[in-house]
Amino acid sequence: MSGPLVRIRGLRKRWGGVTALDGVDLDVAPGEVVAVIGPSGGGKSTLLRCVNGLEAPDAGTVEVEGRPVRAGAADIDRVRARIGMVFQAFHLFPHLTALGNVTLAPRLVRGESADAADRRGRALLDRVGLGDRAGARPDQLSGGQRQRVAIARALAMEPSLLLFDEPTSALDPETTGEVLDVMRDLARSGTTMIVVTHEMAFARECSSRTLFMDGGRIAEDGPSPALFAEPRSPRLRAFLARTHGGAPR
């Protein structure tokens, strides 16, 4: 495919009197791993949620693989099936096993047979290190395990783009590591990812590009090593100082 995988133009969104997105333009090329950092309320999550149409922008357009993403449009399910999303609070389906969570969408949306979906589902659980917990229910898993199941669930649809909305913010430091390991592997394997995160170390070391969002705009955008090494704006410098700039703690 030629051209960007994600193409965002003039995106605006207001919540009551608060401006969450104030004219965002963004292109993401296939294979890029984009970290989105910035202070709370800077519009990071809203931007991410506009990419798969969970949020409808007030103005502007989003295209993924050249197809417009519009909440409520007739083809929105087909577009979303190509975009995986991992949430801060996991949102696993509590009435299904880990394997059931992973196989539900392939069976319903892609019409895969139970056997084929199970086989792929087990392989994906293996990939996130949970091959032995296929039969466990979400409430029998730790936070880190749940988030890894959620990642496997998103991967099961073989998406061309993976969105992560603060995937480790609800986790304790011990289990944060196991989730970041899985994400690091995904980043290395060439999966296109947009990751909203407070994990500066992950942004600095594992992403190819970092966006600093502030006040609903992309305030700074560049290759991750450069952006962390030489922040241009005072605001990013202050932000990195507050968050230790991703230096090992």
Next chain:
Amino acid sequence: MKARERIVRVAVVAAALALIAEAALSVPGGADYAKAWDRRALFASGLVTTLLISHGALALGLLLGGAAGLARSSRSAWADQAAVTYVEIVRGTPFLVQLYILYFCVARAARLQDALGSAEAAIVGAVGLGIFAGAYVAEIVRAAIESVDRGQWEAARSLGLSHGQTLRRVILPQCLRRMVPPLTGEAVSLVKESSLLSVIGVAEVTFHAKNLASASYDTFAAYLPLAALYLAVTLPLSWLSRRLEARLTPTPSLPVTRL
């Protein structure tokens, strides 16, 4: 703790029964319960009618209420508004008035008597009761659907599931358990409301008690056994609800510490 709770329960129930028995036996002028016993065949057939009507009405109520409850969460503004209108009209008027309108206006105008014959009152009454219960069932279904975390919708939709698939495969399986207690409550209400069908001449159990009372002027002998009969139906229903709820609860609940 459990044993003590049980002893307390038995003691309270026994005390209540003793009070009621004492009151029932010391009625001024005396109550002749033999009269009620003489009519036991009538009471029994009335109770059967009550149960049949309640069953039919419950089935209709679940059907209507399920459809209206789902319509409330559908994306069609038409379906949503139709359901709101149904629920508000039914919940905003007394069941007795609905029954009068259905029986004396609608059924008359449609000449249902010609088609249904002597079963007209019972069938119209059961349908009316079903329509009435459906409005409450709709609210139970809507509340249960809305009680499921928004994130469940978002997770399912972000995987490419449609609205309907999400509802069927993700949302409803999670809220069926939450619907059990209020739905049983609705079934209990329905059995009790069915007593109002006596005013349009349906020969259910209250109808026979009223007949006995007006024939003998012995209201105690007529209505105390009647209350006992209703309890004989409703108490097992409540018990069944607790059992069902416990069975549907996947994990054992944490022990509650009473402070």
